Amino acid sequence: xxxxxxxxxxxxxxxxxxxxxxxxxxxxxxLKLAEGLIEAGFKVIELGSFMNPKAVPQMADTDELFRxxxxxxxxxxxxxxxxxxxxxxxxxxxxxxxxxxxxxxxQHNLANINKTPGETVAGFAENVxxxxxxxxxxxxxxxxxxxxxxxxxxPIDDVEEIVxxxxxxxIKEISLSDAAGVATPKQVYDMCxxxxxxxxxxxxxxxxxxxRGMAMAxxxxxxxxGITNFDTALGGTGGCPFxxxxxxxxxxxxxxxxxxxxxxxxxIDLLKLIELSRNLLAxxxxxxxxxxxxxxxxxxxxx
Amino acid sequence: xxxxxxxxxxxxxxxxxxxxxxxxxxxxxxLKLAEGLIEAGFKVIELGSFMNPKAVPQMADTDELFRxxxxxxxxxxxxxxxxxxxxxxxxxxxxxxxxxxxxxxxQHNLANINKTPGETVAGFAENVxxxxxxxxxxxxxxxxxxxxxxxxxxPIDDVEEIVxxxxxxxIKEISLSDAAGVATPKQVYDMCxxxxxxxxxxxxxxxxxxxRGMAMAxxxxxxxxGITNFDTALGGTGGCPFxxxxxxxxxxxxxxxxxxxxxxxxxIDLLKLIELSRNLLAxxxxxxxxxxxxxxxxxxxxx
Numbered sequence: 001x002x003x004x005x006x007x008x009x010x011x012x013x014x015x016x017x018x019x020x021x022x023x024x025x026x027x028x029x030x031l032k033l034a035e036g037l038i039e040a041g042f043k044v045i046e047l048g049s050f051m052n053p054k055a056v057p058q059m060a061d062t063d064e065l066f067r068x069x070x071x072x073x074x075x076x077x078x079x080x081x082x083x084x085x086x087x088x089x090x091x092x093x094x095x096x097x098x099x100x101x102x103x104x105x106x107q108h109n110l111a112n113i114n115k116t117p118g119e120t121v122a123g124f125a126e127n128v129x130x131x132x133x134x135x136x137x138x139x140x141x142x143x144x145x146x147x148x149x150x151x152x153x154x155p156i157d158d159v160e161e162i163v164x165x166x167x168x169x170x171i172k173e174i175s176l177s178d179a180a181g182v183a184t185p186k187q188v189y190d191m192c193x194x195x196x197x198x199x200x201x202x203x204x205x206x207x208x209x210x211x212r213g214m215a216m217a218x219x220x221x222x223x224x225x226g227i228t229n230f231d232t233a234l235g236g237t238g239g240c241p242f243x244x245x246x247x248x249x250x251x252x253x254x255x256x257x258x259x260x261x262x263x264x265x266x267x268i269d270l271l272k273l274i275e276l277s278r279n280l281l282a283x284x285x286x287x288x289x290x291x292x293x294x295x296x297x298x299x300x301x302x303x
Numbered sequence: 304x305x306x307x308x309x310x311x312x313x314x315x316x317x318x319x320x321x322x323x324x325x326x327x328x329x330x331x332x333x334l335k336l337a338e339g340l341i342e343a344g345f346k347v348i349e350l351g352s353f354m355n356p357k358a359v360p361q362m363a364d365t366d367e368l369f370r371x372x373x374x375x376x377x378x379x380x381x382x383x384x385x386x387x388x389x390x391x392x393x394x395x396x397x398x399x400x401x402x403x404x405x406x407x408x409x410q411h412n413l414a415n416i417n418k419t420p421g422e423t424v425a426g427f428a429e430n431v432x433x434x435x436x437x438x439x440x441x442x443x444x445x446x447x448x449x450x451x452x453x454x455x456x457x458p459i460d461d462v463e464e465i466v467x468x469x470x471x472x473x474i475k476e477i478s479l480s481d482a483a484g485v486a487t488p489k490q491v492y493d494m495c496x497x498x499x500x501x502x503x504x505x506x507x508x509x510x511x512x513x514x515r516g517m518a519m520a521x522x523x524x525x526x527x528x529g530i531t532n533f534d535t536a537l538g539g540t541g542g543c544p545f546x547x548x549x550x551x552x553x554x555x556x557x558x559x560x561x562x563x564x565x566x567x568x569x570x571i572d573l574l575k576l577i578e579l580s581r582n583l584l585a586x587x588x589x590x591x592x593x594x595x596x597x598x599x600x601x602x603x604x605x606x
Contacts, residue, residue: 001492001524152605182601184564185523189304212601213519213557213594220488220520221304247598254516261487291516295550298485298515302455 006265007228009256010044010205011037013280015080016249017237019049019058023284027061031068033234033280034077040272044076046099046231050086063093070094078139087127091134098131099175100124101141104159105148117142117158121165128169139173140166141207145191146176146183156191163199173203175231178218181211181247185221192225207231208250209238210289215250216258223264230255234277235288251290253277261298270297309568310531312559313347313508314340316583318383319552320540322352322361326587330364334371336537336583337380343575347379349402349534353389366396374399381442390430394437401434402478403427404444407462408451420445420461424468431472442476443469444510448494449479449486459497466502476506478534481521484514484550488524495528510534511553512541513592518553519561526567533558537580538591554593556580560600573600 014030014037025033030048037045047069048062062079069077071094078097081087090098102120103109109117121140131138145159159176166174176191188206195204206222206229208215219230236251253274259266274292281288317333317340328336333351340348350372351365365382372380374397381400384390393401405423406412412420424443434441448462462479469477479494491509498507509525509532511518522533536552556577562569577595584591 001489001527003489147601147605149604152602180601180604181598182564182604184561186304186306186565211594211598212560213554214561216516217520217523217561220523224304247594251516257515258487258517258520261485262489291514291550295484295514298450298483299455301452301483301485302450 001224003223003262003264004226004228006267007223007230007259008044009042009252009266009268010046010078010229010231011042011234011252012046012207012231012249013234013237013252015046015048015059016231017233017235019056020239021058021237021284024058025283027064027068029283030061030065033276034065034069036272036276038072038075040276041266041268043074043267044078047077047079047095049080049082050089051080051082063089066093066095071096081127084127084130087130087136090131090136095136097137097139099139099141100127100171101143101177102162103143103148104145104154104162105150106158107150108148118161118165121162121169125169128171132170138171139175139205140171141175141177143177143179146178146187147180149180156194159191160198163195163202167199167202172201173205175205175207177207177231179207179209181209181215183208183218184214185217188218189221189225192222192227196226203229205229205231209247210236210250211247216254219250219255234273235281235293236290237280237284237288248289251277251288251292253290253292257292257297304527306526306565306567307529307531309570310526310533310562311347312345312555312569312571313349313381313532313534314345314537314555315349315510315534315552316537316540316555318349318351318362319534320536320538322359323542324361324540324587327361328586330367330371332586333364333368336579337368337372339575339579341375341378343579344569344571346377346570347381350380350382350398352383352385353392354383354385366392369396369398373397384430387430387433390433390439393434393439398439400440400442402442402444403430403474404446404480405465406446406451407448407457407465408453409461410453411451421464421468424465424472428472431474435473441474442478442508443474444478444480446480446482449481449490450483452483459494462494463501466498466505470502470505475504476508478508478510480510480534482510482512484512484518486511486521487517488520491521492524492528495525495530499529506532508532508534512550513539513553514550519557522553522558537576538584538596539593540583540587540591551592554580554591554595556593556595560595564601
């Protein structure tokens, strides 16, 4: 079993975790959490999103959070952006890295905006140019490339069309996001092998929700295919507004624990991470989908 | 990614699941569940154990359950046995397959019965002979071969010593049981490859608890190493009395769902299994550690 010696974990709890929570954290709570994550060793953090505050009130203060946190040497603080207004907000508040997103579902795209996913991405060109001109880095995300509630399995040709559209607008860092929680390890392995072979210059991220208990096996399969960048969220927070019964992201502490136990370096202090996650869940007022919160580390078991 | 085309799942909920439950099911509830499992397609079921009824009251009626259920053509109904008394009870009630168990922890064995695990297994000889003479099949289980609360990681040489002791008393079917929930995919892959290479005539079973969220990835890793026999439990029921914070077995419906989605045949009707699990959890009066109970199948998502 060939596994990487190190991986990069992007903490997405502040965005994907919090955006579905009924309780809205205030900006100082978010700032404290973000600073804690940096102290725990995270080098990539998704801090929030620049969406319509009426639609996603949990993320309304992302601008303020970026202004307060400032720059940390060697730490990438990224945000999700949906449109030109979002790019402008990112520029204004000092955000240096944005992520665009498109659903891989043709039906979803056609129904919502009467465009195919590839056409949607081609339409990002102006936003990408504006961001690049202002010194921001831009990445792209493809949600539900492994299957969507609308059409089930997405043909890999359709996913490739989206990848090529992203490359066409100048984006070379792409995230495959199983927001529906339907990906299987075999499918993940095959898609990761195929994508890396066909688009070797793209930097790939994998993002798994643990809706059907397959996320950890999917991370293993992706690592076996050579992937080393993963999104995870503190306490397994999160969900997906479009997917009934969706569970949260795979829990950061569960993933970092597995990596630690297999000798795969993450650069993250697991004990600090567990504490941050515990504090966040206490703030949110509910339990998380996190095994390590309940059971502790394997190491803690050994007397 | 090389995976098997089919696997055999042994449902252990009736034994490993129920033995830790405060609520004790009666024999007709157990019988109905067992018959439901057979109808759902299970070909191997761990029906109970022959332990001291004072120590494990949940399993006190295992004899009666075997008498009531009778024989099903092509279905193996097995039970866990600890000693000679247990073998005698198995013979008396018509149980045709027993499983012995030893902990891989030297410290645990020495502290409890002043023998090494290998010596404990060698001491099973009389029980094995008695069972074989009466036409029963006998298998052996090694609990915590991947790590124990007493000494942490168990050296593979120590595990091999136990395997050889089992082979020495005439047992050729062995289960590796991560009751402590500490196994990692890399470790599972390596141990499964090594054991199969060294002992090619042994029939191997793998048994994972999902205590630290790694069980599904461990099943994937074991399949990649060529293992095709797995224990799982309805609704993720179970625990381990010796392991603080232990979660249950990996949920049968989660595993069967993943196999279904990857085209790996199990012979089990997932919808029937989900219903049986839901009924069991209702009887027990608590939620299970089962993702599919909460989210449904991937197929259910597709409209």
